[in-house]
Amino acid sequence: MASVFEYAPAPESRSIVDIAPSYGLFIDGEFVEAADGKVFKTVSPSTEEVLAEIAQAGEADVDRAVKAARKAFVKWSALPGSERAKYLFRIARIIQERSRELAVLETLDNGKPIKETRDADLPLVAAHFFYYAGWADKLEHAGFGASPAPLGVAGQVIPWNFPLLMLAWKIAPALATGNTVVLKPAETTPLSALFFADICRQAGLPKGVVNILPGYGDSGAALVAHPDVNKVAFTGSTAVGKEIARTVAGTHKKVTLELGGKGANIVFDDAPIDQAVEGIVNGIFFNQGQVCCAGSRLLVQESIQDELLESLKRRLSTLRLGDPLDKNTDIGAINSEEQLTRITSLVEQGEAEGAERWSPACELPESGYWFAPTLFTNVTQAHRIARDEIFGPVLSVLTFRTPDEAVAKANNSAYGLSAGIWTEKGSRILAVANKLRAGVIWSNTFNKFDPTSPFGGYKESGFGREGGRHGLEAYLAPSSPEGER
């Protein structure tokens, strides 16, 4: 839809961030080349411009990094919690100082709008370090026993949708509890993790406490399988999560998995329509829908379907897709060509299965990876687009008549990560929230995050929680059978 007023371009300057032509692995406080000399390129998804060449970690590098982390663990874990806390507070502060630089960098490497990196990712990243910094000297009060102990070396594998935020979710609680870390960022978004290495350097963090190993899935698999890793933390697809669960079977490794989702966003007939529409848009088009807890299934009460869809379509027509560095951009680029292919194929399947596809008039840039916001109606529970995680800006609309039906449909999924409830009736919120099998439930809001709040899934959305007091548990040794804790 052509708007009455055209927006003037409002690009954020990229000159604030210096990207080197090449980066090494960050092991034991130094940037080093991969043992076998392998490298890969990271591109900007909105332009396909090559941003940098990155060393690709192999098995030998994983081994080197784990050894460095093991060595560093001795001193790091013995440090008084109050000292570890200060390192984490320093990191939080440096992130705040450098947040504009990091926001631009993240937008370049990931393709998400600057509006989101600047206003959502970076403030949350700093907040996570600040939050867990405060726990480091209070662990004996956290409810996990009088003298909770760290596990050792944490092997952490994170995805490309929130590269720096996922790093924060993993590294902050690990360091606060006295563990050391080997982290593998995703192959399409390694840059912010490598910049984080520089932040560790500025903060004076002891060598080896944090090690960063960019690479592909095989690097992650080697890290997870390394016999001297005590704790595995993974965020990513359910398929890989299952593979990891098999890999660690029969070992003593503690595991947490944050996997996929197919969140139901339930709108009752008494919901405030305009607010609900904003929530639906936020639920599925935030970060181009590349969010594990996205509200990708809209369950709308039949009696308000027409009214809601009309409002929703009107709202979608005002979304601005394009240059992620433009401050007015709502929808950025899809993270990679591979992901774009996956979204496209699932959407084609949705059409082939008889669902009705709709997108607002939307011009896609010529280079880069783009997908227009897409809505499917006439979707049934049997449709693949209602069951499989698409991980893109694609919303499937289903209807229901009674609250029981809404609950049954919402729970009819192998996943159980998130859900939304829109109604003015408080008792209905609590009743429905009680019955939903999902780890995070947003009522009259969606996609809200906070470091104090446990986040994680039921069923095939994974195990364990990140955030809050609960997030500490994943990095602490299990209690003795004598019940000392």
Next chain:
Amino acid sequence: MSTVEKNDKTERAERLSVFKTYKLYVGGKFPRSESGRVYEVTDSKGNWLANVPLSSRKDARDAVVAARKAFGGWSGATAYNRGQILYRIAEMLEGRREQYVREVADAEGLSKSKAAAQVDAAIDRWVWYAGWTDKIAQVVGGGNPVAGPFFNISSPEPAGVVAVLAPQESSFLGLVSVLAPVIATGNTAIVVASETSPLPALSLGEVLATSDLPGGVVNVLSGRTAEIATPLAAHQDVNAIDLAGADEVLAKELEIAAADNLKRVLRPQPVDDWAAAPGIDRMTAFLETKTVWHPTGSLGASGSSY
């Protein structure tokens, strides 16, 4: 033996005792194994005690169906109500204390006093967990002070249907120690009894059936642990598995199978003394945390004036 009994024997023909037919406990009923198979159970000295059902994969699947059916009601019951029922189990056990002392003594080759100590500890354990049902949510849940106009609450919820492989050695106290925490928190359970000493577990079914515990909340199977556990670990409608009764090799196999639907797995933990205080880990292992967000709105920058 007392002199009275001696006299009875000399005066009357010896009374033939009534054997008990040990059966499974599934869905609140006492079926035989669908397979029609049984196996011999002996005491620690090798004397025959009973023929008990040798459960099949089908029995395991039936038990999952029963446990799933019971889950809504049990997890939806008030925590207070669940506590009452767990306490009632202790009451019923107390009344049959002598029977369990005999069964545990036979099963584990213990002296009567040592067996009695095990049974007493098991009864006390039900009482302990009865008190936990309405407290665990306060201990592991909470309100979260988010930075924004929202409030959210984290509360624990049961994971769902839990397969429990009871410890092999401790036929009764071990069994109760792994079963009670699972149902105290609102899960429903399929428990696989100790392979060599299943009689106390099968008898427990009789107590559970008379303790106001809804049918299907606990289902007791006897047989070969590996044979029953394999389909349970692979079952898509089982949410979690406690591997206490599996040896290292079997535990690894089952953990791999459990990955297919990302079951929550509690790996075998070394336990020197089942009578020691258990802590809350066995409860939290089968709990999920649900975080519910809601906007708070605002009364304006100054708030209300008092």
